Amino acid sequence: MTIQEIETYIKQHPSGKVKLAAADIDGILRGKYLSVEKFNASLKDNLGFCDVVFGWDSNDLAYENTPFTGWHTGYPDMPLKLDLNTFRKIPWEQDVPFFLGEFSAADGTPSPVCPRQLLKKVIHESRQLGFEPFFSQEFEWFNFAETPDSLQQKKYQAPQPMTPGMFGYSILRSTLKNDFISDLFDLLGRFNVPLEGLHTETGPGVYEAAIVYSDALEAADRATLFKTAVKEIAYKHGLMASFMAKWNEQLPGCSGHVHQSLWNMETRKNVFYDRDEKQKMSALMKQYIAGQLYCLPYILPMLAPTINSYKRLVEGAWAPTTLTWGMDNRTVALRVLVGSEKSSRLETRVVGSDTNPYLAIAACLAAGLYGIKKGLHLEQPATLGNGYTDYSNGIMPGNLLEATAQMRQSTVAKELFGETFVDHFCRTREWEWQQFAKAVTDWELKRYFEII
Incomplete structure (x- = not known):
């Protein structure tokens, strides 16, 4: 739709309001409703949005370790610019108009801590190299026969899954809750978050959805909106959806795999594919x-x-x-899929469903481009068989504290994302670890209360 068509739709919509949102550092959408008059004014000048959205954690607890904002700054407004290209109608809210936005600094430059702005920066670098990045994210998540009230009353203990049993790719289970599943597929499509597929995974009440691929920014918008939309649609059915990476020790975790490819902007060819190479992998793909x-x-x-x-x-x-890495191997970090020029892509399997899609996609793209810019050679052979026992290139950090320390100390991360972002992001992860470290868990009570 053109800007004029959007303005006409908003003016004629009977609700008299517009909904908007932007992602914080955790990928949580923070937003509000605006009157049509206020929205029209925002088209001429950016909105003011309290910068506390980058000054508190996922539970609205104010950070005490970040210089970006806090009590010392007074939590002022920061400019929020709406992207009219993100216009959508919310089908489960009587087609209320909706927009995504991104944050700027006071001088109008992109905010260095805004996830969407960071992704746009990396996409710009890709285009300067002559590549248009196409991405998609797929998610696994669990659904529960709970409400926020019921789960709080149960103190988050023993949530009731929507359906029982370990039943991956089940036709029966998707029929059992068909109203919800049909709503997911249909309403997400109408919300311009189209799905390629939707099916049960192995575990009680768990589903997996693959979002249709698109340019990298649109892919991140879709992925971010997908997570919130699924939760909202679940509410309508008296359910709760959780994208927690691992809610139960006995059950599989939930992934947020990122699929990616680069296309030549002039020839419109997938530069990951080489029909003359034995494995069909181009030299650029190997560098990536x-x-x-x-x-x-x-x-x-x-x-x-x-x-x-x-x-x-x-x-x-x-x-x-x-x-x-490996060819169509689900036990490795990087799974290579090279069926044809159109479908050839890399799947980064490290990513969990609890991720911020803007940051996950920015990280995957920036890291791959790093290999191209530095002319790195893929010297490590593909893993054949069990990737869990292939230690030839090392293992990943084992917890958030260790991973954050490596990121903070790395010159690579600062080169990819800038010192300001790395410092702020690492402080938020260090804060997360601090909150965890002082908590007394059920595991500790059961292990030490009587015996020690």
Whole structure:
């Protein structure tokens, strides 16, 4: 739609309001409703949005370790610019108009801590090299027969899954909850978050969805909106959806695999594909893979951002633990798929469902481009068989504290994302670890209360 068509739609919509949102550092959409009059005014001048969205954690607890904002700054407004290209109608809210935005600094330059702005910066670097990045993210998540109230009353203990049993690719289970599943597929499509596929995974109440691929910025927008939309649609059905990486020790974790390819902007050819090469992998694709393998230890918090992320990254649980790659191998960190020119791509399997899509996609793209810019050679052979036992290139950091320390100390991360972003992001992850370190868990009570 043109800007004029959008303005006409908003003016004629009976609700008299517009909904907008932007992602914080954790990928949580923070937003509000605006009157039509206020929205129209925002088209001429940016909105003011309290910068506390980058001054608190996922539970709205104010950081005490970040210089970006805090009590010392008074939590002023920061400019929020709406991207009219993100216009959507929310089908489960009577087609209320919706927009995504991004944050700027006071002088109008892109905010160095805004995830969407960071991704746009990396995409710009890709285009300067002559490559248009196309991406897609797929998600696994669990659904529960709970409400926020019921789960709080149960103190988050023993949530009831939507359906029972370990039943991957089940036709029966998707029929059992068909109203919800049909709504997901149909309403997401109408919300311009189209799905390629939707099916049950192995575990009670768990599903997997693959989002249709697109240019990298649109892919991140879709992935971010997908997570919130699924939760909202679940609410409508008296359910709760969780994208927690690992909610139960006995069950598989939830991935957020990122699929990616680069296309030549002039020839419109997929530069990852080489029909004359034995494995159909181009030299550029090999450099891209080499870049990710090299950078993974230094960007891991952007792919595994929470304490819980690392409970998923354990051996034999369908998530990688080693710095490996392979051809159509689901036990390695980087899975290469080269069926044809159109479909040839790299799947980064480290990424969990709890990730911020803007940061995960920015990290994957920046790391791959690093390999191309540095002319890295893919010297490590493809892993054949079990990637969990291939230690030839090392293993990934085992927890958030270790991963954040490697990122903070790395010159690579600062080169890829800038010192300001790395400092702020690492401080938020260090804060996350501090909150975890002082918590007394059920595991500790059961292990030490009586015996020690």
